[in-house]
Amino acid sequence: MTQEEKLLDTAGKIRSMEIRGAGRIATAAAQALKDYVLELDTSSLEEFDRQLRWAADSLLNTRPTAVSLFNAIKLVTRYSATDAQAAKEAVVNNADRFIKNSQRAVEQIGIIGSRTIRDGDTVLTHCNSMAALSVIGTAHRSGKRIKVIATESRPRYQGITTIGMLDRMGIDVELIVDSAARSVMNEVNLVVVGADVVTANGSLVNKIGTAQIALCAHEARTPFMVAAETYKFSPKTLAGELVAIEERSQEEVLETISQYRQVRVRNPAFDVTPRQYIDQICTEAGLIPPEMSYMIIKERLGWEL
Amino acid sequence: MTQEEKLLDTAGKIRSMEIRGAGRIATAAAQALKDYVLELDTSSLEEFDRQLRWAADSLLNTRPTAVSLFNAIKLVTRYSATDAQAAKEAVVNNADRFIKNSQRAVEQIGIIGSRTIRDGDTVLTHCNSMAALSVIGTAHRSGKRIKVIATESRPRYQGITTIGMLDRMGIDVELIVDSAARSVMNEVNLVVVGADVVTANGSLVNKIGTAQIALCAHEARTPFMVAAETYKFSPKTLAGELVAIEERSQEEVLETISQYRQVRVRNPAFDVTPRQYIDQICTEAGLIPPEMSYMIIKERLGWEL
Amino acid sequence: MTQEEKLLDTAGKIRSMEIRGAGRIATAAAQALKDYVLELDTSSLEEFDRQLRWAADSLLNTRPTAVSLFNAIKLVTRYSATDAQAAKEAVVNNADRFIKNSQRAVEQIGIIGSRTIRDGDTVLTHCNSMAALSVIGTAHRSGKRIKVIATESRPRYQGITTIGMLDRMGIDVELIVDSAARSVMNEVNLVVVGADVVTANGSLVNKIGTAQIALCAHEARTPFMVAAETYKFSPKTLAGELVAIEERSQEEVLETISQYRQVRVRNPAFDVTPRQYIDQICTEAGLIPPEMSYMIIKERLGWEL
Amino acid sequence: MTQEEKLLDTAGKIRSMEIRGAGRIATAAAQALKDYVLELDTSSLEEFDRQLRWAADSLLNTRPTAVSLFNAIKLVTRYSATDAQAAKEAVVNNADRFIKNSQRAVEQIGIIGSRTIRDGDTVLTHCNSMAALSVIGTAHRSGKRIKVIATESRPRYQGITTIGMLDRMGIDVELIVDSAARSVMNEVNLVVVGADVVTANGSLVNKIGTAQIALCAHEARTPFMVAAETYKFSPKTLAGELVAIEERSQEEVLETISQYRQVRVRNPAFDVTPRQYIDQICTEAGLIPPEMSYMIIKERLGWEL
Amino acid sequence: MTQEEKLLDTAGKIRSMEIRGAGRIATAAAQALKDYVLELDTSSLEEFDRQLRWAADSLLNTRPTAVSLFNAIKLVTRYSATDAQAAKEAVVNNADRFIKNSQRAVEQIGIIGSRTIRDGDTVLTHCNSMAALSVIGTAHRSGKRIKVIATESRPRYQGITTIGMLDRMGIDVELIVDSAARSVMNEVNLVVVGADVVTANGSLVNKIGTAQIALCAHEARTPFMVAAETYKFSPKTLAGELVAIEERSQEEVLETISQYRQVRVRNPAFDVTPRQYIDQICTEAGLIPPEMSYMIIKERLGWEL
């Protein structure tokens, strides 16, 4: 395969969702850009830049609304150089740094977030988030006896993946249907969930159902924490862009609806939790209030309007 | 079969949940008591009373926490008579009246409740309630163009039954997962749900998930109405009895958990919605605030502490 | 004029709003019914009843949504008699009693409500309500030094009438635009407003703007009291009827809109305040929580579904 | 002592607070009235009535704002009789019934309220209420393992009495300062307090600090229950009377303030908890929402405006 | 006219409110300072500085509480230079930049803010704000079908200006009285208003009535957005200065009050909306949560305590 073919191969896998999950997409794109520029053979900075742009756009167009992809590409392709060789080196360094930082971010979030969990606590989580599980797992490994309540997370039942992972860690788990979150909330000491996107005004876009759980936590004075790597924060929302809420296929909810005349399925993949219900966001840059999203975007991701 | 055997047969069907649903249980018990006393052949009032008590207790013990069963038996077996014949007649009349009233209550609730729906409204419902569907269906038949959003109602998916019934009525329906209720709430003009029990202090005990939806409705200033026949109101809660929240089997949620070491399933069948989130309760006795539960119990059901 | 013509004359004045205001309409209808039956000359109870029904319907149809009119007619025409003469006497007595009670209700409300005002208090009122002003005036006459803040009550500026009446009573008044209610709310010790309708579930239908003021009072922990004669309570809402919110003419808001192509005026006369924002309703039957509306309807007005 | 002297002796003890506590005052007054009429020796009903009025007023004037005293006297002196002997008997019967009912009410409240407590619960209480302790004690005696958190209840430290009584019952107790209620609230399953007065609109007047605790319970979704005999409900508040909040002496708070020039002590004995923060009131007539106060007053105490 | 006279002429127009509106005042002051320094003929930096201070103070004193004027003058007169000529150039450049940026800010706000509006949305606005109308107009021009509900904005009816401007843009408009905002709020998808001042802790000072609308939006879960150029943010509030709420003349509300003895008019021009009710502020620097006000002040305006 040429470097173009290889890059398009990765792009194809992202588009087809063979590669999926905010973190894996971002890492794959960074790696693809690195591989691509390593094989670029031009001494013209202009030409280098043109080819890098093509590669970046090819990747970006696969999931135009995925903020982690956008941030990864933006961070990897940002350089100031006076010749092609220096530019190439900068991009390669950016990619290496992005990949390493992504990996370390989850660990760092685990360390920071786990400090907020006390021995004997009950933690509720929703869906299946690496960052949230890093918080829970780190607390468990540090010797705190904790119990986790996990929602099944309809329609795709990611909660089943979650309980499997927690079980393998040796953590006591209770599985509930999503509707039972309020019923158990008075027993919960902390809710921790992941993030698909954090917006410039501190809202959380995450798996459908998250906002209801946050509301229930707020009603019961139970702290609600988001575990999110900083590349989940969206610079574009600062410029007013709404986060598109993906509408997934009917089949995820109901195998067939052909027997009905007037029934349709609505299957929004995400919902929006307002910052008023979020006590803190645990990032690799520290435990911040959601209103600090603007600073994270500015300091870590950069933006221009 | 003797009359005893017949009565025990009905009791058995209620216990095994062959006969299920608050309304059907109540009606079946009333019918069984009627059939039973019709065949009683005693001129001693004392003897009549003893046998009636046996029959009542046999039925009551099948589902000791089902308030509709309790109310049906209490209303049917209440009489003042000086001889066995008069007592028998009173019980038969009570049973006939209870059965007829139960049937009419759903219609009456439909008529009253449907007046609160306006042309063009979007109504959200949860689970599968005859009384709630009577409200929606009556509004539709009266010519109002309405749309219904129905939750699937995990774990038993009663929402699928609901969308089938609405589809047959010719009403436009959107099916959502339970977690999506908050996402669509700003589009909803009215939430209407049924009731398993209404307590003396105006709380609603209903299908798991109801309380979360009520909370979301409250947050969005969307009216939340309960459709409940008066025999769903619980006299015993006036005396402090807690409504037992049935914990259903693990299999309803997850087929098997044997592969896990530390996972258990919690499957509460109901939850409790506080009166603060309930705008009104639509009964066959009128549209009342939940705080009026006490009066309904006193006037319609009677109680002694 | 024949008795029919006289009755239709009153009906016409109510329809044309020559007679207006919930209290005056109710009193005029009661008087018209009394005058009408006094001149009825039939010994047939059936005939009497037929003619009374005609008169009642003639009056009722003038303002089919006015609850005070509905209640007045219902209370006046309710009788049990075995001959026409007794029926006539009953109706005349009913009418006399209704008229006298209406007059005394405002006084009684003033006495009861004024007890909740303390020396030095600041009271806010909206629109122009006789019952609310009775509360304020009685407090003033009892020697309490009070200040009133009155809203102008757009679009019809009834607040200007209110400040004139208060000024004549010798009470210090501050006039504000409706938008300034929240700005002054932290200084206010009590909000007191009248009622057009109180519904069976305890909601208040009153002059547009009332609900915003109630919300502001709730936000600032300022008590919000409704002053309402019991004939303002609506038996029909118990049966699910929505209170029709009258949409008044555009001219009340803006003299002309002909110069615009795409502008229309919305001019709802009333809004709905939920019971959650109402601390108490001061009626001639006592100071009650809004949830007691059902009992007032039942005990004072009667209803059949 | 003459019967007049004996009655005045009791009145004096109530005035000097030698006899104190809502229940004890009420019982003492009922007993004093009984003793007084038993020694009345008149065959004139008019004379009997005059003397009874004198006795009632003598007692009432000792603590004109104590609702339990008012209710006791009203219930004891209510009779319809055609001769003095029958009147005397009625009053004696009333007094006996009142005293017996008062004693039974606390037991009955204990039975009803204790049903809402579950095994393993933590209950928070404030001040020192017989009715609240009856709820807790009955739950404990029924075999439920419970823990109680008690506030010290400044300024008079009634909480110290409470912990002594709980300790003697064999119940685990934690004592906190009043300021720590919110800190522990997320661990609490139920708050239960007594009542000095319940008003017609469902507000609770109770020991200073109660309202703050109710607010904290509301914030944390912790149920808040009032334990109150029905004679704590105030008929006069239905007529608009405000409950006077007694201002107690400075010395209760601070031994001396003479060393300061500009310091004064404010020492309100009670505060007012709005019905919105009260989940239920446990009376001997059942577990009711606070809005039902009106019905309790009407059915149990009677009133005329 | 000398340059002094010209500057004083502009100052006079600002004082007399011939020049009014936060944006126009700021621009006029910047232009006046530019014109003034262009004609200054001194080679002494000290003298230049003295004269510039005089001019700045002359302008500032016309409306000492207008934050836009304060910010404009501060930004224009900030320079570091070693000779008078360089200082003059710096001030002229500052003025040009300020004027250009002010003009572009409104456009930029329109672009950013309009992205948050979706096709089919209903937008509510209050008073007459260029920035808010830029958001609405840009959304309309981008092809989104929107409807606007505009309040009349008593006492000065700026809403009438607003509906005229929207009508000319070809946008469907509904005019309501200010009191009707809550009545229509459940139909509204977005509230957008302008700002007179944004404080360091994120409060909004704006036209009287804004806070009530924000409260109603919050109650109904309707997003509330402020459109504000960054020069509306107040550095002085960081140092604790309260924003003076101008009390306007009685005549704006009521033509004459001479006929009353005890009536006065209160006419506050602005009210304060707490940050809890503000979802986001749309500035030319992006869409931020109100808590970010501090950063805007620091980065864009500078401050020293």
Added chain:
Amino acid sequence: MTQEEKLLDTAGKIRSMEIRGAGRIATAAAQALKDYVLELDTSSLEEFDRQLRWAADSLLNTRPTAVSLFNAIKLVTRYSATDAQAAKEAVVNNADRFIKNSQRAVEQIGIIGSRTIRDGDTVLTHCNSMAALSVIGTAHRSGKRIKVIATESRPRYQGITTIGMLDRMGIDVELIVDSAARSVMNEVNLVVVGADVVTANGSLVNKIGTAQIALCAHEARTPFMVAAETYKFSPKTLAGELVAIEERSQEEVLETISQYRQVRVRNPAFDVTPRQYIDQICTEAGLIPPEMSYMIIKERLGWEL
């Protein structure tokens, strides 16, 4: 004494709480470090650094959870130098600057915070905070007539110290028990309290009872302000560290509990107020919303995760 002995002497006094109070501890530690390094006699930077670390650790270990001590030591020991002499000078300068800044911070907070108080205001305060009293005292000295309501602040009655200080300033004071805060809240224009710690997500850790008062202020729309020097902000909370809530001795609450079998005393010294109830924090760096805590930590204190 050697310099080591002197340093350990100060450390001992901090440990034994002879030196107590966040400000005094911080200042004493800074002074001790200065005195210590002034007597260090080494030309080796490495040796200097080792000895400085020892001294810092010796102080830090006395109260490992006191954030003011942590911040003081961190700010004093931060230097970049290439030789021991330069390092020593840097540390001495740091210490002098820290001490001077601490003293000025309280004054500056007084000036800034006092601007938010208006003539005639009633201010409520809790416990005994120098910063809060600086706000109140500065307002008083600037000629504003104010009244202060002070809580007694059980268990240690610091409120008694507060009323003494206010009395000496000539300010009118009312003393209340902690439980009475809600009762008086509707009369209060501003609550101002100090801080033990401000966390990275904007929570306030302060004297037990503070959170209840903040909740009551929020309920009544009364502004709640925290007066806090920036060295009260905790960098460690950014890394997830929970602020340890000191549990004080039983004797502070109750002299003896030996007479009880099942009573224990819980005596948490502090509680946590969430940022939602805090309107602003008055620091020497300005009046900020609590969400800005992150920026204060970053700009003023520095941190590394």
